[in-house]
Amino acid sequence: MTALVIRGGQLIDPAAGVDGLRDVLLKDGRVAEIAAPGKLKSANGAEVLDATGLVVAPGLVDMHVHLREPGQAHKETIATGTAAAAAGGFTAVAAMPNTSPVNDSPEITRWMQAPERAAMVRVFPIAAATRGSKGETINDYAALKSAGAVAVSDDGLPILKDSVMREVLAAAARVGLSVIQHAEDTRLTHFAGGAASMNLGSTSFKLGLRGWPAEAESGIVERDIRLVTELRDARPHLHVAHTSTAAAMAAVRQARRSGLRVTCEVAPHHFLLTDEHVGLYKSNAKMCPPLRSAADRDAMIEAILDGIVDAIATDHAPHAVHEKEVEFEYAPNGIIGLETALGLCLHWLHREWKLPLGRVLSLLSAQPAALLGLKGRGTLAVGSFADVVVFDPNAEWTYCATEGKSKSRNTPFDGFAMQGKVRWTINEGRVAYNAESL
């Protein structure tokens, strides 16, 4: 494999405590050497990428994406989803199991990682916690883990029954996997006349739409924390997916004070937008959990700035245009996010809200990699995987959804100002995205 030198960039590797000008040598898919500019010892013959004026950082890790394969290739494929990931600076994505069929078997877990899928970056499957994600029967976690699963979740659906969730937490702890909960008490969000389609509040009342109460999220998080407390000797790891309400975040905060292994992620749309961004029935602002009140959104920002939030995850959820061009209540939940996460995080978290760049990058790489136990990722220490993103931190640009690499276009961020433009994304030493070869 050819060697690659990234020369003259500002290396920011929060996990290794590095922030300064460095040259980086990548060889055989690993980080081979790091040195002050011009001081690499073994760079002869290597291809050179000039990163002068650019930031060099560990490739981003998105612990929550939907790649829609197997079964829904008209929305996205592993190839197109990972191309979008690479364009967004991600070198590893964790793929949720709500595919068709549901990924509840070692066979599907392996299928998703097979070379035939033509992934541009590494795909780490998250396996279903229960058979068919029906919330009843626990899967064989040891077998799923040896097939490559990095966590278990029934994402899209909650693990509702107390007894099942308790067993899931205990069984996952035995094999060292995290349990990622989609916290939605569906008894409060699904009605005989249809499911809630947005946050419950004055906006949903005004629009005449059935509302999703905040308690439907926080109630499940509180229940799960009780179970983790009861099982604390087994050290289960509960991770709350797409946290969206102040009450759920307060529960996570409290659990952390008690020393429990409870972590959480927040999606960019939940720390940036509110239910008012639904506007007049924009189906591209419909997702689950929904956009919340301004108070909830502000609580997400505070929790990120305070360090309670462990990861920014996009919940990239592609849907075809025609599926979203329907009555708001009938439109499927979900928005894409891989190509906007870095630009939004740099614009808002870093520039507007003054979160140091290293902290932003850590939320997008080192911390999610650690949560999923991805060894040698989320850092560029010598010996790590050569997963790198090189970006211009000062470039300002406007996102245009139709120019994206994803197969789908369903995003509320079309036309938003972004900061930070990806120049190269390198996955295990191979250039997965090159902004100038388009």
Add this chain to the structure above:
Amino acid sequence: MNPASPTPRRTLCTPPVPASLFPYNPGSLLSVMDLSLDALSALLRRATELESMDPLVRDRLLAKRRVALLFYESSTRTRTSFELAAKSLGADTTLVSSLSSSIEKGETLKDTGLTLRALGAEAIILRHNASGAPWLLEQETRLPVLNAGDGMHEHPTQALLDLRTMLAHLRPGIESVDAETLAGVTVMIVGDILHSRVARSNMLLLPRLGAKVLLCGPKELLPDLAAVSAPGVAIERDFEAALRQSQVVMMLRIQAERLAGMQLDLNEYKANYQLTGQRLAAHAPRGLVLHPGPIIRGLELTAGVADGPQSAILEQVHNGVAIRMAVVERALTAALQGGRA
């Protein structure tokens, strides 16, 4: 990292809510908020002109223009009055209803709308069970779309005909409205507010003319957040106390088709909220009784009240035709007059 307690609320800049692009077509009437008070006054005046016009002259105003009625829900009053209104202006109308069309075969609203446009429809009058459907239809077809009721959201022509009825009784002779026209008037809306598009349109419209809107009903049908959803709107759960404050009493039907699993004791509801002759005489002897229909005699109001001297329920129905003539005419002529497009 350190799970410290929350830092004091910072005042942070966050992404603004983008301005709405709706309506795309100046002839559309999607929400009562689409109408300025001047535009509203013009519609009220035009309704009266059209109503008193020689039918043979009126018949030429929209001669052979094509208007489609697209109805995903059953309707008597709204459908018939829109149809009569369009026909009395000379327009050709065609009715597409969800039970006798390709909608049954799975055709989407977008495709049905584009099909109607390709067939020559110049405006679409839409009744739909999903809130927001008229916005989708307008966006996809760019035709003038008249909202004839969308889910639990709005029913703007109902609010306009309610207003016309109220003005005739409370402000006779006045057809040009401003922010003071209904100052000092309290309109109470009683019953199933949660599921009512009529309530929402009236809650948005009446306070703009200076009226106070008082909502009345049990928590299941009237959540507290209804009051914060629009300015000039308050909740009074005591029916008789509300009656004593109101000049207009708008009763609503319990929408059994939208209750969806909600447990509601109808006997208790009647005990607390039924408008009876006795209650009316005791607490609002001069109150004007309105109801958007269909009425369920013996449930939200007694037959005696419905047929009684304070009831303007059939006047409302009658006013529907005049209002809808003005609205249909506006739909097909607004673009020519150079509206907001």
